[in-house]
Amino acid sequence: MIKNEAAYQKAIEKLKTDLEFIASEKRRFKEMGLDAEQIELAIQPLISFHEQLKEEVSYYERIKRGVFNPIHKFTDIGKSLIAYRIYIGMSQTELAERLGVSEAQISRDERNEYYGATTEKIEKVMKAMEMVTTIQIEISAGLGA
Template sequence: MIQNERQYKVTKAKLKDLEKELSKLLENRESATNTHPRLMRMQSAALEDQIQMMYREIAEYKDLKDGKVRITIDRLSELPIALIKARISSGMTQGELADKIGIKEQQIQRYEANHYQAVGFDRLLEIAKILSIELVDEVVLQPSR
């Protein structure tokens, strides 16, 4: 998942590189006599998969930035991704979120890189409040066994 403008730019650059690599591979397919055709197909399929994944990530990031995505979660374990998406969707940078909390931008980068794993509950609530996240669903308790 692309989490900031820097990652967005890096992903776009890598995408161009992969597209060039795929183009070269397809051009050389006919003249490659020492590479088995099945291996060539596997290489091109792998590149195509990576390219499609990057297109999806870029599109998701753009949609989030444009506020075109409704963020919903089904499990509490999805909250970290929802926080990241909500920050992007609100147009807030990692630095701006950090300023509102009173910490350094690098700390927000670490939080997001680790999907908020080591963040205390109070801090999660503070971030959710700043991002105007409201949990509206019910809590379902599973019977103990």
């Protein structure tokens, strides 16, 4: 997951170089005598990684615009906390200062997407970012009545 502008810029540059590398690999495989089907099989992993990076870039661009995915599982809360921090333009350093913890702690928490964090910790992070949430509980169509 891209977590800051520097990583975003690096990813944009990597997308460009990936396309060049994929094209050069296609040429190289063709020169080796591989047919079109063999070439496609050989470059498929490169294309897969490229597409994954494109999705990460797209996700970062959406959160920078304030477009957040709904949270369907409590385990998704961490990713939303990181997205919101990015959206409001707060650095990990600033969040660490507001929480009175080290930047390394914030980095670890975000790397793990706050997995296993207590509700108290989640609430402190939300408060530090002046974040407001509403939880809506819905009854599944297959249950009840």
